[in-house]
Amino acid sequence: MSDEILFAEDIEEEIGEDHGTWKVLIVDDEPEVHAVTKLALSDFVFQEKRLEFISAYNGKQAKQLFLEHNDIAVVLLDVVMETDDAGLKVADFVRNEAMNNFTRIILRTGQPGQAPERDVIINYDINDYKSKTELTAQKLFTVVIAALRSYRDITVIEENRIGLEKIISASADLFSIHSLEHFIDGIVQQLASLLGGSKDCAYLTSAVACPRPIENIDSSQLFVFTGKGEYQHREGERLEEVISGKQLESCQKALQNKSLVYEDEYLVAYCKSKSMRGSLLYMSGLPRKLTKIDKRLVEIFAQNVQIAFDNVLLNKDIEDTQREIIERIGQALEYHFGEGKHILRVVKMCELLGSKIGLSEDEIKMLGLAVPLHDIGKFKIPEVILNKADKLSDSERKVVQNHAEFGYLVLKNSKRPLIRTAALIARDHHEYWNGKGYPRGKYGEEIHIFCRITALVDAYDALRHSRNYKEAWPLEKVVENIKQQKGLQFDPSLVDVLLENIDAIEQIIADNPDPLVE
Template sequence: MNDELLFADDHEDDSSEYQGTWKILIVDDEPEIHAVTKLALSDFEFQNRNLEFISAFNGEQAREVLLNEQDIAVVLLDVVMETDDAGLKIADFIRNEANNHFIRIILRTGQPGQAPERDVIVNYDINDYKSKTELTAQKLFTVVIAALRSYRDIVAIDENRIGLEKIISASANLFQTHSLENFIQGIVQQLSSLLGGSRNAAYLTCAVAGPHSIANNQKHSLDNLFVFTGQGEYQQAAGKALPTVLSGEHLEACRVALIDKTLVYADEYLVAYCDSNTSCGSLLYLSGLPKRLTDGQKMLVEMFSKNVQIAFDNIMLTKDIEDTQREVIERLSQSTEDSDMGEHYIFRTVKVCRILGKALGLDDIQLNLLISAAPLHNVGNLCSPTRALYKQDTLSREDVQLIERHTAFGYQLLKDSNRPLIKVAAIIAKEHHEYWNGQGYPDGLQGENIHLYSRIVAVAVAYTVLRSDTAQNQAWSVQKTLEYMQARSASQFDPSIIAMLTDNIGKIEDDTLDWVR
């Protein structure tokens, strides 16, 4: 053992409070080495954190510690212990089996000839190599503080990497979200995760009911901001004006963030400004943060707030376009329907389509196309009478010709569009009277040659017609309607869709308006 290690300066106890510790693992088969190492570093402090020592006296103990302790910063590792290369095996275990590339490995050996420095440095991923005969107390201090700086920087880089991955992942997930409420909830959850968790969070915006302009003299007024969604103590605050939710220092921080368009933070809360092209701007507010933000976290918050506001604005714009599109389609489809079918015919048909589509496993994009296009299934009625479409007895040749004409006209009206929604609507308009057995109209398509959307709409329309009152017919009961349609499974209707109709009949009846007016 090197006597020089025993010479450590004595210091008075430091009464300052440390903000955590750096974990140092000492691996050596000589208890004296453990004792003098702890003595030499007893007054060590780096970035307001002192040292926590963990001891292991052989390779097996070291392996157990390394597997159980995930945040060890430095290992002071003896080379020769139970075997001549025990320390080298531990170094290999750390990098290749435990897959820990953060921990800084300092080899200490009293027998350099057993493990030549050149060979060890080349063949093993270690960070320093010291002979015990040269490692004085001062040199030990120097090598440990250098190792801790490297560890600190590597951990900071990795935290930033993880934060950037979360930003990328969150952006991808949030941009795919079509529900505005789910989108905002996702923002709050992702930002809380990014900062290591928070007790309370809220998204504040003036665009509660949709994008609209704010007069310049009202631009920076907190009265225009409302809680859109929140968690923790703000979970029930949706729709409330900001001044009724926050007060004092926190409300003032929101005002500063809104006026200066910046990030305002304190020890346990932050307010991030989200610039917007469609409103006066939004704020992300979080409180109950587990620790003060690092510079890297501040940068990530600023990046996150910019990206999510772009996504928010796009979703608001998309929502406005979709609402406009849906209203145009509904008005057009209602103008083509026989008034005898009742004002809720389209509503009921779309509801049945939605339930059947979900049961058949359509994703959100497919389902949205289906329920948006379904109201145009009878757009061809613009050029033909509708009396034949809802007859429950045998169709005459004239009836068939009317049906053929309205399906063909609907298809011709819509088929040349490049819009996916209109393309789907054209297919449905043409095919929703085709039969599973090939005996339908207008082209005699059979089985899966009929588009899935057309097969779903055919079932939804038939069920809605049979369950509705008209001037000519009284609405059928659920049981009679199901028996009628089940009898035509695999002939008129796709049997898998009839099975889904049967399995979900309770939900269909619950989710629609009263069938009989």
């Protein structure tokens, strides 16, 4: 006989997919009941999921376990334990204190006379009532199967309800977004809520909608519109340049079939569009395997994404049109009055101060769009007075001051909030903090914050640049003058903010110099 030791060949054990478990809580003061119940249901399988048993031996333990586990599918609950109604108190706790309406409660009692079935069924929100003597192994199996089916259906309904709420919330949030910069943030945030998060995300659409339009290409191609994670800063690049391999094939399949393509680590959702070939929403690094409900929610969400995207583009086009019209009017004013890039600088300075004092994004946008019209009333001033290098007479000064009220009259009857805001700024940007300005002698916070910001910025830029009646002042002299007028002409808190950000203000001036006069 050979002394050589021979080992049997290792056979790799096939590991089945984990489908999870159904949690079953056994509440009974008799340990034998726990053992028998577990034995009777030891080979129980429902929808490829086995049972996970949890034990409690009195009412107090049972209540604590319900607080610790929010996914108990079935509780087999003894009525008589430390007290004659301990089980009934647990049932009441589950429904009315723990607010758990999903767990199926099956009461088991060895003393039916202590808690008559009719009274218990009427007075307590339980799902079944059984005497221990009648619960054979087969009947126990049947009761648990029925309870699990009920629990499954209720949880599916609840998941759909929660999903519907999330879709409604996501849609509302997306449709409230009017900024292309915030669009992808909104998508990622809402999908994170739906799916539990992801690492990378890209929104791919036709080149005509890219933030960096690409000329002379096939408009049927898809390009990265915007992205997060790995796809951040890849705007304008072709789909084939940023996604490859099986992921690219999935993208092409989703686009061709106009469908959702899902793998363990990523998904591609087709977004239907009336105006374009269609778009794709690509996400990778998914935190978990998606359920059928998840996939359905993503499909619904993808359609809302495209509608929201079209909405963003439409709003952007409207805002860009408004901005261009007003900027062109401002440029006409600059050209007519020989003020170089004064209005452009004033807009940028106003937006800077607005952000520093905590104005909302919508307020800053409104201010930036309206402020180019602040001096539109100057068209009323005769050029001989406007270009006069000598000191103005009292009557001439009165004519100049009338430009504020005239600008207001030109704009005030509009129904558009933007134009009405411009009218207010045109009228009140010469009001003083101490009430000695014009045209109406307003003072302090009675003057709208937009007007106070414009007044300070307008004066600062005018002092820093030459006019036909004055030379440009050096920075030190301008700062000294602004400090002297703090609390008199200008809002003192705004003066502090301007001086705290003087480097940024001066950078705006450096970046936007007046053109050289030939």
